[in-house]
Amino acid sequence: MTHLRLALAAAFCLAMSPAQAAGLKFLHIPVGQDDPAIDAAMWSPCTEVPEDVQIRALTIPAVPDCPIAGEKLPLVIISHGYGGWYLGHHDTAEALADSGFVVVAINHPYANYADMSRANGLGVLAARPVDIKRTIDFMLTDFPDSAKIDPQRIGFYGFSQGGYTGLVLAGANPDFSKLPRRCADPKAVGCPQANRARPPQQPPLPQTLTHDPRIRAMVVADPLSIVFQTTDSVKAVTIPLQLWGSELGGGGGASPENVATLARVLPEKPDFRIVPNAVHLSFLTMCPKTDLSSEACIDAPGFDRAAFHREFNAEVVAFFRRNLGK
Structure with a gap:
C-alpha cells in the first residue's frame, strides 16, 4: 500500500522481435449513474513495427x-x-499483448498519481473492485472491438492495493x-497513508463488496494482505492464483509475513513465489537512469530490477497461458 506517485518516472522497453509490438490505445469509460469516469490504457496484439511512444517521462x-490482431482473445485487467497509474506496469502489459492477450490497465478514480483526493480510508477499498467490474463490463459490451474478446477468458493482475482488489x-x-x-x-514507507486509513467504528459489511466470477485466473504481487489473514476471509477464493511476494517488503499491510500467511490460508494452494532481495516497489516497471533517486526506483543493493522483470513477465505470461488458454 505504498505511495507510488514517483512511478511517473518508471520506464522499461521490453525486448521484442522487430515485426511484433504491443498496440497501445487510450480508453475512457464514461460516467455511470453513481460512478465516476475511468481512464484506461489498452495494449493488444499488433503485427506492425513498433515505434517509441513518449508519454510524460x-x-x-x-x-x-494499432488494429487488434486476432479473434476471441483473452483479456487481462491491471490494477x-x-x-x-495505468502505466506503472506497462512492461508486463506489453509482454502479455505480445503473447496474444488484450490488456487494460486503469487509473482508479480519485486514487491515482494525478488525483489522490479520495485515496485514503475505506471508501477507496470498497470502490476499487467496482472500478474493475465496470472496466470488464465496458470491454465486453461498449468497447467497439468487444467481439475480439473472449468473455470466458478473463484474467487479472494487481499490485499492492491492486492485489487486494483482485x-x-x-x-x-x-x-x-x-x-x-x-x-x-x-516517516517510514507506507506509514503516512496507513495512519490516514484508520477504519471507522463500523466498517462496511463484506457482502457490500463487489465480487466478479467472470475472472478466471489471477496474479497478485505483494498484495495488501493484512486484511486476509484467516481461512474464513479467503475461503471463496478458488480460482487459479499466482502470488508474488518481495523478500524485504516495505508496503504497509503487505509485509512478507502478511503475504506468507495469505499463501498459507488460501483454500487452494497458490503458485507462490518469493523474490529474493526484492522490496515492495521492485514490482514497478523500470526507471530511467535520469531518475534513479526516486522512491519508486530504489531497490536493495545488488538487486537487478531489469533482470527480475524479464523473469517475472515470462512467468506471468506462462501462468495466464496455462489458465486462460493460448
Missing part, C-alpha cells in the same frame, strides 16, 4: 491505435497500487479492523 515501444473480486472478504492504525515511524 516514459518512452514505450508500441504502435498507437495499480496506492498512488499508482482478491476481493475473486471472493475474499477482508477484515478491515486489521488495517494498521498507526506506525511507529511516521
Whole structure:
C-alpha cells in the first residue's frame, strides 16, 4: 500500500522481435449513474513495427491505435497500487499483448498519481473492485472491438492495493479492523497513508463488496494482505492464483509475513513465489537512469530490477497461458 506517485518516472522497453509490438490505445469509460469516469490504457496484439511512444517521462515501444490482431482473445485487467497509474506496469502489459492477450490497465478514480483526493480510508477499498467490474463490463459490451474478446477468458493482475482488489473480486472478504492504525515511524514507507486509513467504528459489511466470477485466473504481487489473514476471509477464493511476494517488503499491510500467511490460508494452494532481495516497489516497471533517486526506483543493493522483470513477465505470461488458454 505504498505511495507510488514517483512511478511517473518508471520506464522499461521490453525486448521484442522487430515485426511484433504491443498496440497501445487510450480508453475512457464514461460516467455511470453513481460512478465516476475511468481512464484506461489498452495494449493488444499488433503485427506492425513498433515505434517509441513518449508519454510524460516514459518512452514505450508500441504502435498507437494499432488494429487488434486476432479473434476471441483473452483479456487481462491491471490494477495499480496506492498512488499508482495505468502505466506503472506497462512492461508486463506489453509482454502479455505480445503473447496474444488484450490488456487494460486503469487509473482508479480519485486514487491515482494525478488525483489522490479520495485515496485514503475505506471508501477507496470498497470502490476499487467496482472500478474493475465496470472496466470488464465496458470491454465486453461498449468497447467497439468487444467481439475480439473472449468473455470466458478473463484474467487479472494487481499490485499492492491492486492485489487486494483482485482478491476481493475473486471472493475474499477482508477484515478491515486489521488495517494498521498507526506506525511507529511516521516517516517510514507506507506509514503516512496507513495512519490516514484508520477504519471507522463500523466498517462496511463484506457482502457490500463487489465480487466478479467472470475472472478466471489471477496474479497478485505483494498484495495488501493484512486484511486476509484467516481461512474464513479467503475461503471463496478458488480460482487459479499466482502470488508474488518481495523478500524485504516495505508496503504497509503487505509485509512478507502478511503475504506468507495469505499463501498459507488460501483454500487452494497458490503458485507462490518469493523474490529474493526484492522490496515492495521492485514490482514497478523500470526507471530511467535520469531518475534513479526516486522512491519508486530504489531497490536493495545488488538487486537487478531489469533482470527480475524479464523473469517475472515470462512467468506471468506462462501462468495466464496455462489458465486462460493460448
